[in-house]
Amino acid sequence: xxxxGFKRKLTAILSADVIGYSRLMRDDEDATVRDxxxxxxxxxxxxxQHDGRLVDSPGDNILAEFASVVDAVNGAIKIQQEIKKxxxxxxxxxxxxxxxxxxxxxVIGEDERIYGDGVNIAARVEGLAAGGGIAISGTVxxxxxxxxxxxxxxxxxxxxxxxxxxxxxxxxxxxPDDAGKIIGEKKSRPGPKKWTILALTSMLILLAAxxxxxxxxxxxxxxxxxxxxxxxxxxxxxxxxxxxxGDPDQDYLADGITENIITxxxxxxxxxxxxxxxxxxxKGKPIKVQKVADDLGIRYVxxxxxxxxxxxxxxxxxxxxx
Numbered sequence: 001x002x003x004x005g006f007k008r009k010l011t012a013i014l015s016a017d018v019i020g021y022s023r024l025m026r027d028d029e030d031a032t033v034r035d036x037x038x039x040x041x042x043x044x045x046x047x048x049q050h051d052g053r054l055v056d057s058p059g060d061n062i063l064a065e066f067a068s069v070v071d072a073v074n075g076a077i078k079i080q081q082e083i084k085k086x087x088x089x090x091x092x093x094x095x096x097x098x099x100x101x102x103x104x105x106x107v108i109g110e111d112e113r114i115y116g117d118g119v120n121i122a123a124r125v126e127g128l129a130a131g132g133g134i135a136i137s138g139t140v141x142x143x144x145x146x147x148x149x150x151x152x153x154x155x156x157x158x159x160x161x162x163x164x165x166x167x168x169x170x171x172x173x174x175x176p177d178d179a180g181k182i183i184g185e186k187k188s189r190p191g192p193k194k195w196t197i198l199a200l201t202s203m204l205i206l207l208a209a210x211x212x213x214x215x216x217x218x219x220x221x222x223x224x225x226x227x228x229x230x231x232x233x234x235x236x237x238x239x240x241x242x243x244x245x246g247d248p249d250q251d252y253l254a255d256g257i258t259e260n261i262i263t264x265x266x267x268x269x270x271x272x273x274x275x276x277x278x279x280x281x282x283k284g285k286p287i288k289v290q291k292v293a294d295d296l297g298i299r300y301v302x303x304x305x306x307x308x309x310x311x312x313x314x315x316x317x318x319x320x321x322x
Contacts, residue, residue, distance in 0.1 A: 007109045011065045012072035012140070013122040014052065016043070016079070016100045018060040019131035024096065035096050036060060039086075043079050043098075050075035055114055062098075063122075065114060069104050069143040073150075076100045076134045077174060084132060101126025104139040121167055124160035128169050138168030151178030235298035237274040238262050240283040242305035254306045255280075261302070274298060 018024070018039075024032040043062055044054050052066040052075055066072035079100065087095040103125055105118020121137055129135035136144075141152065151173030157166035173181060238261050241254040258279075265273045274296050282292065289301045 008106060009109055010104070010106055011067065011114070011118070012069045012102060012104050013107065013114070013119055014047070014062075014064040014066065014072050014076060014100060014102050015119070015122040015126040016062040016076075016098045017126065019097045019099055021060040024094070027093070031094065032096075035094070039083065039096055039098070042082055042086075046075055046078050046082065050078070055112065063114075063119070065107075069102075069140050070147055072102050073134070073136065073140065073144055073148060073172070076102060077172075080132055080134060080174065097131035099126055099129035099131055100134045101129055101136070102134065102140050103137040104143060105137075117163065121160070121163060124158075124163060125167065125169055127160075128155060128158060129171070134172040134174070136170050136172060138170070141168070141170045149179045150174070151181035152183070154182065154184035156184070233270055233272050234300065235272040235274075236265065236300040236302060237279050237292060237296050237298050238265065239279055239287070239292065239301060239303040241303070244305045244307040250306070255283075257304075257306060272298070 018036065021032075021036075024035075040057055040062065044057075047054055047064045047066075050066065050071045051068065052064045052071060055063045055065055057063070064072075064075075066075065079098065083096070083098055087097065090096075101122050101124070103118055103122035105116070105121055107114040107116040107118040125135045125137050135155070144150070145152070153171040153173060155169040155171055158169050159166050173183075238258055241258045243251050243254040259276060262273060262276055262279070265271055278296065289303065292301050293299065
């Protein structure tokens with residue numbers, strides 16, 4: 001039972017702190033405190049403008065949350081842009097640069113505070129950002145990669161303090177010329193399972209294409225006693241392929257192959273192909289091919305089966321087709 005006052009939620013967490021804060025305090029405490037207060041006001045306003053909420057600001061740290069990951073990243077970009085403008089008028093030794101980390105994670109809320117690994121990861125990701133820069137976790141990247149015109153530098157999977165699993169971290173590239181770039185991330189190649197599906201689908205589509213060519217150009221003339229109500233052009237029904245693997249989770253593979261063949265044959269204007277909804281009424285039922293042909297009013301019926309051992313996906317069984 002949840003404790004009173006505690007509530008779990010998924011939120012975008014922004015964590016920020018000042019690079020070289022100890023040095024700035026050592027050089028001039030009064031000026032540093034004044035500058036930090038001014039920067040904190042600026043950051044708070046920007047957070048609110050992007051529908052975020054300032055959670056806490058102890059010392060030189062700032063913690064905020066956003067309901068939207070996009071808003072969190074846009075807010076972080078705006079913060080860095082405005083701070084950069086302010087620093088342009090300051091002496092290099094007195095410039096106050098922030099580094100920002102953003103994570104999307106599950107947190108526990110208590111009153112106005114938030115706790116949990118989601119917050120801890122945001123803080124660890126922040127520690128991997130450069131001064132004036134933004135670093136984001138993999139969960140944030142997955143949500144914004146197709147929504148914002150930014151570039152990214154993949155920093156790999158990072159082992160961070162007090163977090164069991166490595167965290168994928170990306171550096172956000174803020175220059176306009178970097179938009180669309182992804183540095184350091186190898187393009188994913190289809191895994192063994194995807195290769196198996198692609199191979200099976202390709203084989204069966206080729207088979208269907210060869211069958212349709214033979215059917216159209218080389219089929220024997222229709223018998224005189226053949227049904228008179230058959231379509232004039234070659235007609236075919238592709239029955240749902242049987243899954244012989246014994247694993248019900250592989251049904252989607254057999255169904256996908258069936259649908260791909262139906263789609264491929266349907267693109268041949270000279271053929272009449274029974275629609276998916278009609279043939280899938282036979283799925284899992286004992287059938288007689290001749291009865292199916294009579295019921296649907298077609299001349300040809302294609303049936304088959306799949307068998308894939310997912311434990312050794314790089315090899316295809318010899319008798320993959322019936």
